[in-house]
Amino acid sequence: MFKLWSENNRKATEALKPDLEMRSLGECDTEERIIILKHFINKGWFSDDNSQHYVDKAVQKFSDANKASNFCPENLKHGGPHYSSYSNFLENCCKEYTHKDFRNIFLTMSKDIVYELLSYYVNELNNSDYYKHRDRFRNCFNDISDQFLLDIIMIEDQFIPRQEEKIIKEIYEPTLAILGDEKWEPVNRDLTDAFFEYRKNTPQGYSGCVTNVNTAVQAFLQIIVDGKIGGSDGIKSIIQKGTENGKLPTDKFTTEIFKNIETILMRERGKSGNAHPKQDYADEKSARMMLNLAMVFMQHCIQK
Numbered sequence: 001m002f003k004l005w006s007e008n009n010r011k012a013t014e015a016l017k018p019d020l021e022m023r024s025l026g027e028c029d030t031e032e033r034i035i036i037l038k039h040f041i042n043k044g045w046f047s048d049d050n051s052q053h054y055v056d057k058a059v060q061k062f063s064d065a066n067k068a069s070n071f072c073p074e075n076l077k078h079g080g081p082h083y084s085s086y087s088n089f090l091e092n093c094c095k096e097y098t099h100k101d102f103r104n105i106f107l108t109m110s111k112d113i114v115y116e117l118l119s120y121y122v123n124e125l126n127n128s129d130y131y132k133h134r135d136r137f138r139n140c141f142n143d144i145s146d147q148f149l150l151d152i153i154m155i156e157d158q159f160i161p162r163q164e165e166k167i168i169k170e171i172y173e174p175t176l177a178i179l180g181d182e183k184w185e186p187v188n189r190d191l192t193d194a195f196f197e198y199r200k201n202t203p204q205g206y207s208g209c210v211t212n213v214n215t216a217v218q219a220f221l222q223i224i225v226d227g228k229i230g231g232s233d234g235i236k237s238i239i240q241k242g243t244e245n246g247k248l249p250t251d252k253f254t255t256e257i258f259k260n261i262e263t264i265l266m267r268e269r270g271k272s273g274n275a276h277p278k279q280d281y282a283d284e285k286s287a288r289m290m291l292n293l294a295m296v297f298m299q300h301c302i303q304k
Contacts, residue, residue: 022149022162024201025111033107036144043140046102046121048095056081058120059098071113072101112199115152115159122154152199156180161198167292175299186229187298190216194291203281210282213290220298224248248301 028036041047048055060081063072070076078097105117118141125133138154145153145162152159155173157180163172179188190212197208218238222229225242233241242248 022151024151024199025114026201028148028150030107032148036148037103037106039144040140045137045140046099048099053095054121054124055102056095056098057124058117059101061124062117062120063101071105071109071117072098074098074100074104111152112196115199119159151201158192158195159199160195161288161291163288163292171292171295171299175295175302178302179298184220184223186219187216187223190219191294198287198291201284203283206282206284206287209287210290213287213294217294217297220301221248224301 025033025036037046046055059072059075063075074097075094078094080091080094080097082091082094084091102117106114122134122137125137138156141154144150151162153162153168154160155168156177158176160168160172160176176188176191178184179191194209194212194216197205197212199205200208214235218235219229221235221238221242222231222233225238225245225247239248243250
């Protein structure tokens with residue numbers, strides 16, 4: 001294959017890529033959001049045909065779940081949904097208004113509202129080819145996120161903070177896939193809350209992330225050692241019980257981790273978490289460190 005000019009020319013590479021730092025969707029102005037949205041549409045997303053109502057259904061359900069906030073005023077005023085009397089196809093009048101609301105949310109509202117709506121959209125890719133559609137959308141989303149240096153990427157079943165690709169592939173994805181089992185629902189819930197707080201990109205959000213990570217690790221250990229959540233034992237006591245009864249690994253590497261994990265988690269939680277009067281708010285670096293530490297710890301215990 002003929003080599004691209006940029007493959008042999010560093011200055012060309014610098015000229016081709018915008019000088020951006022990682023940022024949230026909320027930090028993108030309207031013009032950038034229009035460009036991002038157009039890239040999605042050009043790849044075949046967010047433009048329903050007569051047999052697919054993904055945007056319409058997502059907007060309808062999102063609106064219904066958030067009635068008091070009235071994020072979708074066009075859809076509310078229009079009413080519906082209205083279906084053709086000759087088929088089960090949605091009338092164009094409804095699609096016009098749901099797409100207006102979708103576009104308005106994507107272009108003007110906070111990133112949390114946008115990602116919530118996109119979550120509904122992904123859940124509507126639910127025909128017989130759901131996984132194929134979802135994986136294609138994930139690839140498209142992550143490609144756009146990479147090129148615009150957005151701080152969120154999509155994995156198999158949720159949006160998460162961006163990390164190094166190796167960390168995502170080797171730690172986050174396999175660990176979260178295992179935690180998707182019903183057995184780990186309390187852990188998954190706390191981690192989801194941690195990711196949600198992290199995505200706020202605020203000192204308060206990072207502190208909330210630290211608190212939820214600590215709770216997730218404690219719930220994780222309780223399920224492994226006791227088979228259920230609850231009880232007043234702290235992480236240190238649960239680890240001791242688990243190593244004594246063989247529920248947790250006891251190799252040298254793990255022993256060293258156990259010596260430090262409780263200290264680190266408690267220190268960060270006490271310093272910047274929300275459970276106690278904090279010394280200071282957490283920052284992005286410490287919140288991300290806590291997420292990564294928890295993921296490595298859980299993966300190692302699961303692979304016992």
